Amino acid sequence: MIEQIKIILKSIRPELDFTSSNNFFEDGLLDSFELVLMVTELEDTFKIVIDGVDIIPENFKNINSIVSLINSSKKR
């Protein structure tokens, strides 16, 4: 799962290194519109539906938080 998340992050911002950041938003690696891209890619890849109220920077701030969100999201 972690490797797939890294591939998605790389596809959204190929020029950036996400592995050295613990907060993608505070470090300026992602903004709210890239968050939309993240959500659509994660939903397609993992066949999940992410609840709208969960689409907040806190849940996407690093790879661990994204893993938690995927695990808590409902399966399609």
Place this chain on the structure above:
Amino acid sequence: MNLTFHNKSITGILTVLPSKAINFDDEIDNYNFSRAQSMKLKLAMGYKQRRVVDEDVCSSDLCIHGLEYLFEEKFLAKDEIDALILVTQSPDHFMPPTSNIIQGRLGLKEDIICLDINQGCAGYIIGLIQSFLMLEQESINKVALLNVDVLSSKVSNKDRNSNPLIGDGASVTIVEKSIIPSTIHANIKMDGQKADVLMIPAGGFRLPSSKATAKLEKDSSGNERAKDHLVMKGDDVFNFIMTKVPPLINSLLEQAQKDIEDIDYFMFHQPNKFILKKLADKLDVPYEKMPNNVVENFGNASGVSIPTAITHNLQEKLIHDEANLCLAGFGVGLTWSSMLIQLKNLKFCKTINY
């Protein structure tokens, strides 16, 4: 706040859209983002094409075009209009009210109430609420509700957050007293503490437009806009919609003692496709019952997006048949509002070009 209205009905809806269309693909190089990334966003958000007016076209022009069409087609007579309610964030002038200008240019009777309301994405429902309230008066039998915005010129063409989705347009909705007993349920809430989430900072009396307010500034994401331009705080707007709108709809259904299955269509304001899909998921509404095709075809013209969704998707059905609709508008203010209304055998339900 819960509201209930009795024996009122919508008898016709006309949407007026500018003929000029701008394609997202043609503007993609304006933005400080890679083409590949913008194309991905295009799919998710539904960016495709939007309709905009030429520089010299104002709100009154679109409304007059629509009303003249209704007069010519004999759907409406000038003397029938007892009240002209205009909902817009883009008046022709600070003063006089644009509704008075429309009354004058069309030669409508003096025995009329003209009223401008400054509202945006919830403006269709607010206009309907005001129309129903006016119809409580014995001397008011027919209201022409005009929703219009021409905000495309107030958006920076280097702002990828707002520019690809803002369109211009107008609608004319005829609201009347009904002899058939009916009940319309609505609810509305406001939070002025978050008024800065969607705003045009300069151009009013607080901060008049000047050379300084026209200067483009780059934000942390790379978008460029001036204080004269519309600012939308995307994170805050999204969070507001996701946390406030689903409970609003559930509360309305409870108030009306209806279930999701009792509603034929959920005609919501259309900020973008992604948000509408998320709302449909949250409310367990099938996507086909909540059309999300206004932004991709015409752009988001604030309070005009709900009537556009209706005339674009339900034209034939509402003339020959009936449908129970749940309307919802949410945005500037902040304001969020919803309404359950049955539309049946409309005299007209159409989209025309300007």
